[in-house]
Amino acid sequence: MTPQELQSIKARFGIIGNSPPLNYAIQVAAQVAPTELTVLITGESGSGKESFSKIIHSLSARKHGQFIAINCGAIPEGTIDSELFGHEKGSFTGAEAVRKGYFEVTDGGTIFLDEIAEMPLGTQARLLRVLENKEFIRVGSSKPQRTDVRVVAATNVNLLQAVERGKFREDLYYRLNTVPIFVPPLRERGEDVVLLFRKFTADFSERHRIPPIRLTDDAKQLLTNYRFPGNIRQLKNIAEQVSILEVDNRAVNAPMLARYIPDYQASTTPSVFREASGESNFTERELLYKVLFDMKRDVTELKKLFLDVLQNGGNGGDIIRNNPDLFHSVTADETVFKEHNQRLLPAPAQPSSGMFQLNENEDAEQAEVLDVTHETQEDSLSLEKQEKEMIIRALRKNNNKRKYAAQALGISERTLYRKIKQYEIEEE
Secondary structure: OOHHHHHHHHHHHOOOOOOHHHHHHHHHHHHHOOOOOOEEEEOOOOOOHHHHHHHHHHOOOOOOOOEEEEEHHHOOOOOHHHHHHOEOOOOOOOOOOOEOOHHHHOOOOEEEEEOHHHOOHHHHHHHHHHHHHOEEEOEOOOOEEEOOOEEEEEEOOOHHHHHHOOOOOHHHHHHHOOEEEEOOOHHHOOOHHHHHHHHHHHHHHHHHOOOOOEEOHHHHHHHHHOOOOOHHHHHHHHHHHHHHHOOOOOEEOHHHHHOOOOOHHHHOOOOOOOOOOOOOOOOHHHHHHHHHHHHHHHHHHHHHHHHHHHHHOOOHHHHHHHOOOOOHHHHOOHHHHHHHHHHHOOOOOOOEOOEOOOOHHHHHHHHHHHHHHHHHHHHHHHHHHHHHHHHHHHHHHOOOOHHHHHHHHOOOHHHHHHHHHHOOOOOO
């Protein structure tokens, strides 16, 4: 596809942006459109999946046929079969006449099934028959009817995991996923965020006849750094809020813009929910466990340090100098730190055989420290096992892409690489 053809599609369907992942998704949609293949569009909520279904329909031989977009999650489970496949008169209470379903009225056209993962299992079996045999049966009837409909499906969840949980039929998944198209989330589109913000504010200003908003450089940087969990919908809401509320100053800087971004500081912290490819997240319990693991490791290091000083006057000072952050919480309160020193460090005495001379109280205290250290060593082994399992899970969920696995775990890619070597993890 030439750059001119790509820009023509963007202009026709109102798609703003030039990021490589977006361009690739558009190219795949344009290439698959002339065929009759079933397409599965994946991506986070609000990323613009419906626009790609329209591209596929409008560039296909069915462009003169009907196009219907259906949100499977918005139709009650008891009526979705009737909505999609129709029903006969008297087939259930309230069925006072024959009704044609979407698959019947869209014969020769395209049906876009959004939120396909929300479809009940019984309806999934009916849909599979349509895809394989182009046949359906109305509710309350036993007579098969034929239909020539192209199905484009979309979801914001990992269907393979839904298959594993028994929430989605495996045969239907592979039948739908003939050609996959991944729509990138807004946070992975770089400068497209600023272009979209400018478009939304310009449209709002033209519609309400007010001066347009202009972003300063630091405000643009803030936008591109924000994660936008609500994607394009959230960006549009923010753009319209800024346009209507910043009446006195149309040049918006970062502090002004930050007032309209919920939990900006929290959002810039790497999260343990996501996905790239949109795919599944860690639980809140696992995130809490990771925090506790880090705290436990620091406490273990502290206990080892004090034990080393008690036993043989080890290099505790060097450890403190080389790891100031590790002991920041202790040294921040000088009084508490001194109390610890007075309690744990023995009084000056003549050494014997390179060891401190300890009195009876100090012997008892040393024994207590030794017992605690033994427990923390066992805990450390258990926690290391849990950390290894979390790293393996993160790698599997992100298809062994270390960059995304590190983001999911909330650590740097370099740290993840070191952990992989430390635990001798084999990447599949």
